[in-house]
Amino acid sequence: QVQLQESGPGLVKPSETLSLTCTVSGGSISSPYWWSWIRQSPGKGLEWIGEMSHTGRPNYNPSLKSRVTMSIDTSKTHFSLTLTSVTAADTAVYYCARNWDSWGQGTLATVSS
Amino acid sequence: QTVVTQEPSLTVSPGGTVTLTCAPSTGAVTSGNNPHWFQQKPGQAPRALIYTTSKKYSWTPARFSGSLLGGKAALTLSGVQPEDEAEYYCLLSYGGAWVFGGGTELTVL
Numbered sequence: 001q002v003q004l005q006e007s008g009p010g011l012v013k014p015s016e017t018l019s020l021t022c023t024v025s026g027g028s029i030s031s032p033y034w035w036s037w038i039r040q041s042p043g044k045g046l047e048w049i050g051e052m053s054h055t056g057r058p059n060y061n062p063s064l065k066s067r068v069t070m071s072i073d074t075s076k077t078h079f080s081l082t083l084t085s086v087t088a089a090d091t092a093v094y095y096c097a098r099n100w101d102s103w104g105q106g107t108l109a110t111v112s113s
Numbered sequence: 114q115t116v117v118t119q120e121p122s123l124t125v126s127p128g129g130t131v132t133l134t135c136a137p138s139t140g141a142v143t144s145g146n147n148p149h150w151f152q153q154k155p156g157q158a159p160r161a162l163i164y165t166t167s168k169k170y171s172w173t174p175a176r177f178s179g180s181l182l183g184g185k186a187a188l189t190l191s192g193v194q195p196e197d198e199a200e201y202y203c204l205l206s207y208g209g210a211w212v213f214g215g216g217t218e219l220t221v222l
Contacts, residue, residue, distance in 0.1 A: 036211075038159075046151075046159065046202050048211040059209045062114055095158055100149055100204070101170060103158040 002027030004096050004104035011110050012090075018083040018109055022096030030054055030074045033099045037070065037081045039092035040106075047092075052079060086111045115139055115207055117214040124220045125193045133217045134185040135203030141184030142205060148186035149204040150179055152197075153216075159202060163188060195221050 008020040022035070029035070037049040050060035052070045060068050064083070072079040083090060093106040116138040125131040135148065142148060150163040161170055163179035166186065176192045186203055198221040203214040 038213075045216045046153075046204075046213040048204075048213055051211070061210065100151075100164065101161045103160070105158050 002098060002102050004098060004102060006094060006096050006104045006107035008094065008107050008109055010108065011112060012086055013113050014087055014111055015085055018081075018086050018090065018111070020081045020083075020094055020096075020107065020109065021078050022080070022104060023078045024098070025077070027098075028074075029072060029077050029079065035070075035072060035079045036097045036100070038095045038097060039090075040095070041089075041092045044092075049081065049083075049094075088112070114210075115205075115212050117203065117205055117212050119201070119203060119214040119217045121215070122218040122220065124222055125190070127193060127195055127221055129193050130189065130191045131193060131219065132182070133188045133190075133201055133203075133219070134182065135187070135205065135214045136185045137205060137212075142181060142186045144181070145206075146186070147206040148179065148181075150177075150186075150188045151202045151204065153200045153202065162201075190219075193221055197221055 003025045005023045012018045034051045036051040039047050052058045058070050067084045069082040088111050091111045093108050095106045097103045118136050144166050148166050151159040153159040162173050162177050167179040178189050180187045201217045
C-alpha cells in the first residue's frame with residue numbers, strides 16, 4: 001500500500017518561494033504513474049496545480065504555470081513542488097497524489113509576513 | 114480555461130437516492146474527459162470514488178455509481194447512508210490539464 005507524505009516550511013513570506021516535498025513509501029516513484037500536486041485554500045474547493053510523469057514530463061495549470069516547477073527524484077523516492085513569488089492567495093493545504101487514487105494527508109502552507 | 118460547475122449543495126434523506134452532476138462551461142462531458150469523483154470529509158484528504166466515468170476502486174461502496182447524463186458527468190448515490198454526508202468533487206481532463214468542479218456539499222437529513 002503506497003503512502004504519500006507532504007512536508008514543507010509551514011510559513012512563507014510574501015514574494016518568497018514555497019518549496020514542498022512529497023515522500024513516497026510502500027511503492028516505487030519510478031513506476032508508470034502520474035504524480036500530482038493539488039491545493040485547497042481555507043474553506044474553498046480543490047485546485048489542480050500540476051502533475052509529473054515518472055519520467056519527469058510535466059503538465060501545469062495554465063493559471064499557475066509561470067510560477068510552478070515540479071521535479072521528481074527517483075533515487076530519493078520523492079517529488080517536489082516549487083511555487084515562486086507567493087502571495088496570501090497561495091495560502092492553502094497542499095496535497096500530493098498518485099494517479100488520483102492515493103493521496104497524502106496534506107500540509108498547510110501559510111503566506112504571511 | 115474551462116470552468117466546471119457542480120450543485121453547491123444537496124440534501125437527501127437516509128436510504129434515498131441522489132444524483133450529483135458536473136458540467137463544463139463549454140461543451141459536453143465525454144468519456145475522453147476521463148471523469149473522476151472524490152469524497153472529502155472535514156479535516157480529511159479527498160478520497161477517490163470513481164474514475165474513467167464509471168469505474169470503481171476496490172474501496173468504493175457499491176451504492177456509488179458514475180455515468181454520463183445529458184452532457185454532464187454524474188455521480189449517483191443509491192441507498193444513502195449517514196456517513197455519506199461530505200463534500201464531493203468531480204475532476205475532468207482537458208488535453209493534459211485537469212480541472213476540478215467547485216464541489217457539492219451533500220447533507221443527509
